[in-house]
Amino acid sequence: MQALARLPIFLALAGKRALVAGNGAPVAWKAEMLAAAGADVAVFAEQPCEELRTIAAHPPHAAIALQQRAWRIEDFAGAAVAVGGFEEAAEAERFSGAARAAGVPVNVIDRPAYCDFSFGAIVNRSPLVIGISTDGAAPVFAQAIRAKLETMIPRGFARWADAARRWRQAVQSSGLSPSGRRQFWRAFAAFAVSNPQREPAPSD
Amino acid sequence: MQALARLPIFLALAGKRALVAGNGAPVAWKAEMLAAAGADVAVFAEQPCEELRTIAAHPPHAAIALQQRAWRIEDFAGAAVAVGGFEEAAEAERFSGAARAAGVPVNVIDRPAYCDFSFGAIVNRSPLVIGISTDGAAPVFAQAIRAKLETMIPRGFARWADAARRWRQAVQSSGLSPSGRRQFWRAFAAFAVSNPQREPAPSD
Known part of the structure; x- marks a missing residue:
């Protein structure tokens, strides 16, 4: 590392x-x-x-x-x-x-x-939270990256993170194996990252 | 907030x-x-x-x-x-x-x-460091966002953050007013964010 x-x-x-x-x-x-x-x-x-x-x-x-x-x-x-x-x-x-x-x-x-x-600059899409630090290099630098991330991760994205939290229990008790659950979440995350604006629905 | x-x-x-x-x-x-x-x-x-x-x-x-x-x-x-x-x-x-x-x-x-x-997922472009937390929603979710950020912020970007740290003293003692310095850093950060791959040079 x-x-x-x-x-x-x-x-x-x-x-x-x-x-x-x-x-x-x-x-x-x-x-x-x-x-x-x-x-x-x-x-x-x-x-x-x-x-x-x-x-x-x-x-x-x-x-x-x-x-x-x-x-x-x-x-x-x-x-x-x-x-x-x-x-x-x-x-x-x-x-x-x-x-x-x-x-x-x-x-x-x-x-x-x-x-x-x-403290760093913060992108707040709770439950998703991103912190950005430049170790004192130039605070405006962290702000520029924050602005870029805020465009990249629209507010609607918080709903995906929230849905993940709500569905976690159901997935845990779904009977899927640990690797099956991991695969499910990987697919879920990939879908959310490429469809940040979309509303998550039970059918997803 | x-x-x-x-x-x-x-x-x-x-x-x-x-x-x-x-x-x-x-x-x-x-x-x-x-x-x-x-x-x-x-x-x-x-x-x-x-x-x-x-x-x-x-x-x-x-x-x-x-x-x-x-x-x-x-x-x-x-x-x-x-x-x-x-x-x-x-x-x-x-x-x-x-x-x-x-x-x-x-x-x-x-x-x-x-x-x-x-702990969150970490993007390490020290001195630039980004932490990503999903508050336990789904760790794989933070990993997916990290992967996206790592693509977006190439390794070379660390050089820009480093240059900002090295130049800080010179900018402080440049005779620029506080708002002039802020303008300089804003322009610097905007340039770095849109040219992450480029090597920072003294002429920049």
Whole structure:
């Protein structure tokens, strides 16, 4: 296997706690993304900006609890992930150190030295999700690839992935052998990839 | 933002410790992938299978240290990520519990209930890395999309991402305004996406 700049993993955040601290629009976007992924998001900002207030008032999926105070060490307890955005390098360092001491994977926006992980550009066709990272090479690069993938994988494609999930149980109990099931899914996937716009029907 | 089945993140594993426990070919593949991403991988297996022995003898990038004993609670200390593969549900549960108590994100192969995250299919054009998850809908589905992306993004594309990283400093100090730099990168990315096979040259 060739050297891999970063290891992509997919966090299951439903019902988990996410900690967000700091201020500004990029912080608000991360809070929104974490909530969209199902996390209960706790945001700590002494003087929350407009974007943070708006997001907290209209969270996309799960809850966003905005607390008008600075973050504290004890806020990390039980968090699955932590994201911060700070003007001051010193605060970025303290936040990252506190997260690591608590065993919480941490990202500090625009400060790679204080990050355990980076976010990539995302193509969201849930349950199909694609993440694109350029390891800091040029963010606009990942955006260009995302735009290309979004054209290539139309929204309707999500229905195929969804159908696969619904049919999985039926295929498991169909009496097909493991290799027969694998063949079925291979044919299914090939058909979906070449017919992304088509609506999956029980007859397929 | 629409609900997101999983949140893709990209782990920076260079110089970090990864813990792998259990046995079998899928366990060996995960150890290989973690090492390819630059982690120092510690593998614990009482009776390591052929695949584990081979991988440990020829790690792809960083080191893989194979220890012929069962994993212990203290092995989790300082680990950035933990992956296990077990026959017994009871051991899967113990492993996952120990990881979570130690604050280490954990994946137990084929046991979603004991996982904090899942792996996806990977397109490796480092520094460009793409991860594809179908949230367990049908793994073969992610494989089909990977195959399509691999055709779409030829190996040569990695050179463009690499060039972007090398040129970044020069562009930062070029005297261009932030919006001028953004325009430059947008043009650069658009050119690369439409000329993936071409070799980037200084004149570009």
